[in-house]
Amino acid sequence: MDALDRPLSQCDVGPDASGADRLTRVLVIGSGFAGLWAALGAARRLDQLAVPAGTVEITVLSDKPFHDIRVRNYEADLRACRIPLADLLDPAGVVHVTANVTGIDAPAREVTTSSGQTCRYDRLVLAAGSRLVKPDVPGLREFGFDVDTYDGAMRLQCHLKKLANGPATGAAATVVVVGAGLTGIETACEMPSRLRALFVGSSVAPRVVLVDHNPFVGSDMGGSARPVIEQALADNRVETRTAVSVAAISAAGISLSSGEHLAAATVVWCAGMRANSLTGQLPATRDRLGRVGVDDYLRVVGVPAVFAAGDVAVAAVDDEHMSVMSCQHGRPMGRYAGYNVISDLFGEPLLAFRIPWYVTVLDLGPAGAVYTEGWDREVVSRGAEAKATKQTINTRRIYPPLTRDRADLLAAAAPELQAQP
Numbered sequence: 001m002d003a004l005d006r007p008l009s010q011c012d013v014g015p016d017a018s019g020a021d022r023l024t025r026v027l028v029i030g031s032g033f034a035g036l037w038a039a040l041g042a043a044r045r046l047d048q049l050a051v052p053a054g055t056v057e058i059t060v061l062s063d064k065p066f067h068d069i070r071v072r073n074y075e076a077d078l079r080a081c082r083i084p085l086a087d088l089l090d091p092a093g094v095v096h097v098t099a100n101v102t103g104i105d106a107p108a109r110e111v112t113t114s115s116g117q118t119c120r121y122d123r124l125v126l127a128a129g130s131r132l133v134k135p136d137v138p139g140l141r142e143f144g145f146d147v148d149t150y151d152g153a154m155r156l157q158c159h160l161k162k163l164a165n166g167p168a169t170g171a172a173a174t175v176v177v178v179g180a181g182l183t184g185i186e187t188a189c190e191m192p193s194r195l196r197a198l199f200v201g202s203s204v205a206p207r208v209v210l211v212d213h214n215p216f217v218g219s220d221m222g223g224s225a226r227p228v229i230e231q232a233l234a235d236n237r238v239e240t241r242t243a244v245s246v247a248a249i250s251a252a253g254i255s256l257s258s259g260e261h262l263a264a265a266t267v268v269w270c271a272g273m274r275a276n277s278l279t280g281q282l283p284a285t286r287d288r289l290g291r292v293g294v295d296d297y298l299r300v301v302g303v304p305a306v307f308a309a310g311d312v313a314v315a316a317v318d319d320e321h322m323s324v325m326s327c328q329h330g331r332p333m334g335r336y337a338g339y340n341v342i343s344d345l346f347g348e349p350l351l352a353f354r355i356p357w358y359v360t361v362l363d364l365g366p367a368g369a370v371y372t373e374g375w376d377r378e379v380v381s382r383g384a385e386a387k388a389t390k391q392t393i394n395t396r397r398i399y400p401p402l403t404r405d406r407a408d409l410l411a412a413a414a415p416e417l418q419a420q421p
Contacts (some may be wrong), residue, residue: 024056026341027121029101029278031062031085032070033327033332034310035127036400040413041338042125043092044230047410049346056345059095061111061119066150070129071327072394073153074363076186076194080395082150083402089405101128104281106303120405123305123341124279124293126333130311130325134271139249144269147187156268163265164198173204174264176254178246179271181220182213182362185229187270188238189365209239209262210270211254216242222361222377232367271327275312282306283336287314289325297350298337307341309333317355321375327398329355332417339415357420361390373420389421397421 004040028039039060046056067088069081085096097119103112110120132148134140145156163172173195173256177188188210195206210233217240218229233240247255253263275290284292285299291314292303298315310330315323323329332355340350360372369386372379381389397418401408 023054024122024345026056026058026123026345027119027126028058028060028127028248028338029062029104029111029125030129030276030310030312031060031064031067031096032127032129032130033330033398034312034337035060035062035125036067036085036088037331037334037340037413038125038127038307038309038341039094040092040400040409041335041415042342043094043338044410045339048053049342049348051342051346053093056342058093059093059097059119060089061097061099061113063098065096065098067400068150069257069398070149070201073147073150073399074183074190075314075394076157076190076197078150078153078157083400087402087404088373088400088409091404092404092409101278104278104306105188106282106306110304123345124307124311126282126300126306127280127310127330127337128276128312130273130275130289131277132269133274134269135272137246137249140246140269143249143251143295144267145200146269147183158193158264159266160198164202168199168202168204169265169312170204170207171253171263171265173199173202174207174209174253174262175266175268176209176262176264176272177268178211179269180210180214180217180240180242180253181270182218182360184212184270185218185233186363186365189232189236189363189367191268191365192236192238193366203305207239207264208237209241209264211241211244211246213245213257214242218362221362221370221372224379225360225362225372225377225381228370228379228382229362229364231369232364234321235367236365237415261359264288266275273311275325279308279312289314296352296354297340297344298333298353299340299344307337307344309337315353317353317358321358328359331398332415335413335415338413351415355417359420361386361393361421363387363390363394393421 067083072081100114147153191208245257255261279292294313311325336353368383369390371381371386
């Protein structure tokens, strides 16, 4: 049976009437960068330990039967950004169940889904990712768009195409991006060329405005990178409005705290992320982003049999810094969590998670990119050189093997750190 077609009821198996030993179950919640690699890392560790087939079952629970390359959602062409989980998990012998997990009962070692079904576990890896924060701004939920998910990005894409086929107005060709963090900057820098392609031959000129409550864009990028970003925005003809907040959004546009109203048919919200709310189901300490604390081995502190990886976990990456919500940290966290969850099951030594380096590569659209190293984000390359690095990351480095070959998938799941890009 294809893993994608497996009914959830098969997770509800307990010991039989004779009291025979039950199947040991490892559950992974989430199929993003951390969840995928946790599952494959666990399968690899079972092979390493020569655990007999049929002894341990690894099951991924996620609300979509896909692994989405989420960090590319700001791009215009998303055809290569959604990979069927069957291509990645079936060859490795990992089960996948399409289900929306709504609860975790840590003392009972069970999870529940939105349909009311339950699935027990002997070990759990929470890797449910993060979600875009949508505050109670009037009109945001009704009229706002986002690139937080593949489906959200496709909704935005369809919306823009519809506008381009409609009446040619300034508002139709205007996009306001709210949030000048990394996602907002990448979305804003990509948008002018997207609009020009859509509105080619039109009498209206595309307009993109980037809005942020901070006094400058790229507030997390440091002083070295900020001038590069500002120049790129100018070169891409992206306007900025800083030190302002959003008062309201409507079908006609967006109103700012400064009193300015921007006529725009499209507002893309890129302001703020928070860990999946499932972290609140665990009796664990959480940080301001809702992430649970984990020890050096990615075990949730104070919660037996539960590991966490990716955007739901805050882990030490060195002696001074904690992990950030990024695929740069989520992917290796998943690999280490997968290795450690199986090692923990069998009383084997666990591997401490550490990453001795940190880089940021920010796409700046036609203006290239900016590549920084270190937590102070010192610029080491920019323009076309940095763009080539970014394209390598987006199209190759962060992808799992697409060969459907078990050996390839398990080899890629080794708990080893990649070199800097």
